[in-house]
Structures are given as structure tokens and as C-alpha cells.
Amino acid sequence: MTVSDSVHVALADEPSFTAADWEAATAAVLRKLRRLADDAPDADVWSALTHTTLDGLAITPLGTPAVDVPAPGLPGSAPFTRGAGVAGNAELDGWDVRAWFADPDVDLTVDHVHTDLENGVNSLWLAVGDGAVPSSSLSTVLERVFVDLAPVILDAPDAPLEAAQALDAVLADKAVTPAEGTNYGADPIGAAVRGAGDGETDLSVAVAVAQLARARGARGIVVDATAVHDAGASDVQELAYSLAAGVAYLRALVDAGFTIDDAAAQVDFRYAATDEQFVTIAKLRAARRLWSRVLELSGATPVGQRQHAVTSRPMYSAYDPYVNMLRATVAAFAAGVGGAQAVTALPFDEPIGLPVPFSRRIARNISSLLISESHVATVADAGGGAHLIEHLTDEVAQAAWTMFGELDADGGIVAAVADGRLSERIDAVVAEREKLIATRARPLTGVSEFPNLAEERPERRPYGRSFPVRRWGASFEALRNDPATSPVFVATLGTVAQHTARATFLTNLLAAGGVDAAIAGATADVAEVVEAYATAGKPAVVALAGPDDLYAERGAATIEALRAAGARRVILAGKTRDLSVDDSAAMGVDALAFLHRTREALA
Secondary structure, eight states: OOHHHHHHHHHHHOOOOOHHHHHHHHHHHHHHTTSSOTTSOGGGHHHHHOEEOTTSOEEOSSOOTTSOOOOOOOTTSTTOTTOSSTTGGGGGTSOEEEEEEOOSOHHHHHHHHHHHHTTTOOEEEEEBSTTSBOGGGHHHHTTTSOTTTSOEEEEOSSOHHHHHHHHHHHHHHHTOOOOTTOEEEEOHHHHHHHTOTTSOOOHHHHHHHHHHHHHHTOEEEEEETHHHHHTTOOHHHHHHHHHHHHHHHHHHHHHTTOOHHHHHTTEEEEEEEOSOHHHHHHHHHHHHHHHHHHHHHHTOOOOOOOEEEEEOTTTOOSSSTTHHHHHHHHHHHHHHHHTOSEEEOOOTTTTTSSOOHHHHHHHHHHHHHHHHTSOTTSSTTTTTTOHHHHHHHHHHHHHHHHHHHHHHHTTOHHHHHHTSHHHHHHHHHHHHHHHHHHTTSSOOBTTTBSOOTTOOOOOOOOOSSOOOOOOTTHHHHHHHHSOOSSOEEEEEOBOHHHHHHHHHHHHHHHHHTTOOEEEOOSBSSHHHHHHHHHHTTOOSEEEEEOOHHHIIIIIHHHHHHHHHHTOOEEEEESSOOSSOOSEEEOTTOOHHHHHHHHHHHHO
16 A cells, blocks of 8 residues: 555545534643643533633634524625735735835935835835935935836824825826826825824815825725734724724715715725734734725725735834744734735834834845745635634624724724723733733743843834823833843752753843842852852842742741841742742732832832
8 A cells, every 4th residue: 555545445434523522631731731621521622712802802722613604795895804806915916015205305205216116115104204205205205216117105193284286296297197096195084193294184174185186097095904013903993993983984074076986096005014923914804894894884885995014113123123023923914824915024123213224124124035935815814714714804894883883883993093092992901911911821922031131132222203102111111221230139949950941941031120130049058049149249139039849848947048138129030939929920910019019129
């Protein structure tokens, strides 16, 4: 019998496994890892492995056909869940790789634009106005750009009409039809969320820009939902906001004389893509479905929502910024699989300052590699049909539609932004996220987990213009920005093998708060610990790290000796035991609260 024959025989046997079989196998692993009690039923693996989003939606460890969901339709057909086009991004040989430009130095921006366009970028996202590219310099930036081939998308929250007029003048001077996807970028609602301009929301500006763009054969409005994402909004809140803002613009345009179809043709959408890939995929799929329903109820011809996905600013870290390359790759992958027509991978050094040629190259190459080497865009709606993706898409859509209805019934999005009701909703999510980050239930690599106190961060020129971003690791980064001047002495008990696990846990925890550690090393008795403590300069705070049996054997004596030698505060690595300590640190500890207490004692 050949190998091929044996494979066919095995397949012919049709081995079948039940959910109970999976539960038993998984439970055995979790019990070994001490994540499931020995006497717990196997079925408890579902709750043990289910992840709940900030919107209260459950992401189960397995997707099963047990839950019915609406038929998602076909790519290019209403409700467009599976993609705005018939073949998704495959018909374009991949998504539109869109680069972001915010450098007020016009000469540098010209260089960056040309370099990016010559190396895989398809369209330009230009920050325009004070502190960014001046409106008066758009003609210089675009002088050598074929604007009939490369779409230009403006982002000018302070003076959107002035920027739109400047781009319109460039297009008129070149006497060309703007490339499909060109958008003059008005978004006064998003600008108000970010606190730009005078803080007032004037929809007439969006109407004026849309009228200018329509006459030129371009689009005029971008609903930038990253405005609320940057403020800390959840995925459902981001979707609900985008629908509410989109509807506000439709109403304003129709009131100004646009037909509903012409109004819909003027509006594009921008969403954040995070490294939570399943939620990002579901969010983009749900957004198309929801916008299709809005257009249907408005009497418009349903069309696929035009989406621009941007890697999340809040998820990026200022410390260990090279990890942002990994975050951006996962987010860009999810954006492409989710069906976004345009994807911007922000440079990894975005939290530090203006990006440089190296970081810009890495950013554009993320999409190039995903498209050309991983062939992520070859299959339309690659996640479609997967029970987990379909179920999560439906749950996200249902929750966002409910919240959108609440916002619309309560005076609309403009009123919710103006009176602070939207901010209140977002603040509640931020508080919940902060709890999870503080306890490291949502770990941030390089920030709350595996920090490197000795890292040398790259230096970058400051932004000329920036808006508030609630970065997920901000609380830890604030401590790192002001490192403790004194270390914590780690009194390690026993051999390296005996104390390494708890000592490593403790030193990583301390480093996440900008606190260095002086480690005793292998010790055989109390005298050796005290000797190492004296050599370290007798820091005010000490921490015991060792196995349970040595805590019981000489923990009390070690603590007594360290206090006598000058220690003012004693911490125990592990669960609190019958030892006279002032604090303890174990898995699940509120890391931020612990770090603040420790730093106060060091001070």
C-alpha cells in the first residue's frame, strides 16, 4: 500500500469527533496548566477560553454552526457584508496602499510622496493646515504627482474648505479628472470630536466642500470614525458613531439639494484596525452591512460602503516601538481580510514623532508583503463562512445598530458630541479598558509585559500638529517617562532554578513602572541575602522571591534580618502567606496600583 493509498483509506474511514471529545482533550490541557480545577466538568472549557470584548460580546474558542445568522449574501451585492465589489480586493490586485503625510516641512513631504509612490503606495492621505502641509503648498507637494492616477485624500480639520479649494485649484490647473477615490476630506463632526477648530460643528462646511468636489468629479466627505477610536471608543461605539455621522451628512446634503444617491456618493468612511484581528474583520464586514441598511431605509440605491482602514493609534506604544511593526501587520492583515478598499499601516514610530524614511518604508512594505507574498487579497472575504466570523459580524452589527438608533432618537450625533453624552459613553469604556490593562488581563508587549528599561528609543522630530490620543499603554508609559531613582532589592531565596520564575515575574512587573531591580542572585541562607542587600546599597524597598518551601523555611527570618538592616518596606512575590510583609505581587495583581505604592515607598 502506498502513502497515497493509506491517506485515501484514512479519509474514507471518515473519523468523527464530537464536541465532547474536544472538551475532554482541551480540559486535560487546561488542568495541566492549572487553568481548570481537577473536579470541574469538561464543559467548563468554553467559559475558561471565551474572550469577552469591551462591548460584552463573547469570542468563543471554537466557531460552531449552532447559532443561526443572517445570510451574508455575495461579494458586491447587498447587504455587502462580504465586500463592496464582486471580487473584493482581488479585482484590484490587492487593496489601495494609502500612505499618511503630516510633515509641515514641504520639501521633506515632497520627497516622502515621491518615494512612497515609486515604491508601492497607491494613494496619498495628506494632513493639511496649521502644523501640517500648508494649503498654499498643496500645488508644490502635488506638482509631480499624476493626480488622475493616484487618489488624494485631504485631512484638514481646522480649515476644510480652504484645503478643498486648494486641491480643487491643483486639479483645475492640471486639467485632469481626479483619480477614483479622490476625496476633499471634509468632516466637521470628526473635527469637533477631536477638539479641532472652534469646537463647533458646522455641517454647511461639509455641504460646500461636497458641492466643490462633485463639480470636479471627486468626493467631498470622510466620516473619520478613528476620531472616536482615538478617544477610547469601543468597536461597537465606533460603528454606531460612523452611522450617525454618515446619516447627519446625508441629511445635510439632501437639504442642500443633493439627491439621496448623489449624497451617498460623496461619503467615504475611515475605521481603525487593531491587532484584535477577528473583531476588526467583523467590524468592517458589519459596517458595510449597516450602511447598506441605512441607504435602503433612506430610499437610496444600496452601494458598497467605501472603507479606509488605518492601524490603530491607541494600540501603538511609545516604548519598545518596534513591536508596533507586529501590531500593524496583524491589523493590516485583518483590514485586508475584512474587505477595506484602502489600508494605511501607520509607521511604527508614530507615537514618538514624525516618521522617517526607514519607518515609512516598513509601513508601506507591510501591505506589499501581505498582498504580493502572502496573497491575502486573492480571495474575496476570506473569513466569510467561518462560523466565528459570521456570528461575531452579526453580533457587532446588532449592537451597533441599537446604539445608532439611540443616538439618532436622542437628537443625533451633533448634539451628542456637543453636550458630552458621546464622551460619557466612551469614558465608561475607557475606564473598563484601564482596569483590564492595569491587571494585565490585556497585556501590552514592551509596556506592561516584557519591558526593557535599558532600551534606547529612537529620536524623532515633534509633530507640528497633533490631536489627543488615549493610548492603551499611557498609564504605564507615564511611569516610564519618570523612572524611579532607586531600585528595589530582590531578595532571591535558593538556587537560580528555585527563584527564577518569581524573580522574573517581579522584575518585569517593576520594570513596567520604571523601577529597576537589584537582584541578590543564588543564596544559601539569610546571611547571604543580607550581605547582598548591603552590597546593593540597602534600598528602602525589598522583595522576596523564591519557592513556597523556602518561604516557609526561612522567609520570616529573612524579612526580620532585612528590616534590621534598613529595609522600610517588604514585598512578597506570590500570594500573601503568614509572613510579616507590607505588600505582595502575584498574577492578577492591579499592576498600576502596586507600582504606584512601590514608587511612593522608594521616594
